[in-house]
Amino acid sequence: MNKLLPILLFLSFISVAKAESFTIEDIRIEGLQRISAGTVFNYLPVKVGDTMTDNDAKGIIRSLFKSKYFNDVEVERQDNVLVIKVKERPAISSIELVGNKDMDSAELLKSLREIGFGEGQVFEQAMLERVELELERQYFSRGKYGVAISSEVTPLSRNRVAIRITMAEGVVATISEINIVGNHAFDDEELMTDFQTTTGSLLSFLTKDNQYSRQKLSADLETLRSFYLDRGYVDFTVESTQVSISDDKKHMFITINISEGEKYKINQVRLAGNLIVPEDELFKLVTIRENSVFSRKAITKSTENLTNRLGNDGYAFANVNAVPEIDREKREVDLTFFVDPGRRAYVRRINISGNSKTRDEVLRREFRQQESAWISTEKVEQSKARVSRLGYFENVNVETIPVAGVQDQVDLDFGVTETPSGSLSAGIGFSQSDGLIFNANVT
Structure with missing residues (x-):
């Protein structure tokens, strides 16, 4: 038509x-x-x-x-x-949803109305088809790839229609196999140790770790990349990934194709830029050394150490960049840490928010960073840790806010979330002798 x-x-x-x-x-x-x-x-x-x-x-x-x-x-x-x-065009008299156990009917109907597909609105066959596709996509995101969506449009008097959308949800597809192809230096088991995506365990009915998620797989690919980069494989790449599903839509199979490349060592490590702290003192904070295996983790840690050291002297906005020069013939890397301390700043004011039951003085007596003093990364972290150890707060966050109009001042914003007066906690465990163990307590 x-x-x-x-x-x-x-x-x-x-x-x-x-x-x-x-x-x-x-x-x-x-x-x-x-x-x-x-x-x-x-x-x-x-x-x-x-x-x-x-x-x-x-x-x-x-x-x-x-x-x-x-x-x-x-x-x-x-x-x-x-x-x-x-x-x-006919008007929609009613919409009936059948079989949707995973999704709330009221929320679905509200969402449909917001896109122009609700009771009293004009009926369009093309819109109904888009609704079916979107419902299918929602179920796919929940791992139910065997879902079947059907609809029935019944003409009524006064040019109206009644719509019935039936959802046969099916079961959640679980991951049956994960294969890594192209790995020679490490076996699959070692590479997948920290994967969020797994083929399941005894507790998968709780953790859902054997259900496919595109986001989790993307995170796992980054975990895999980090694994190799931390062990010297500078040229490591994920060449492709294939995700397939069985004919009955119940089992999924993941294949990750990789290229390991060669293993690299560090040939030289240098510091450059505005070294306001003695070079030998800064160099002690660099955890990666000549003739060691290239490691992104060690480089990141070194960068953090250098940044924090500058931050202890009031350089809250210091910037340290590690720049590698790769010699692929020799399989060596020259590494230069470029240091830009930025401007030095002192703390104008320390603000506290979120403490409706706890007085400001209780927090301030734990502060090691003081107002009108040069900002110190170490003292700010000590202050945060001491406030957390009070046991009054679920979360403690600190933000460093530059003061508008001046170059050498910052404010510290301590935001806290207070612990409820009483809380219930529960846990589940497993042992060979006792099987599943459940526990709960009230504090």
């Missing part, structure tokens, strides 16, 4: 297109049931007194059809009266 509609609309204005132009003395709308004549007039590009042309006829049909209120539009001339015959 959708493909035939443009043809029908075209044929409907052929007679007008071939007719001579005329002055519109009146406009009559025929076929309206629920839609008001005023609504139709709002969409018309002509009015009484205008000269009607073939282009106007095309414009009328195009405009009314674009409104999505009508399935069919015809434009005719009766003497000097413009007659517009329409066939309204």
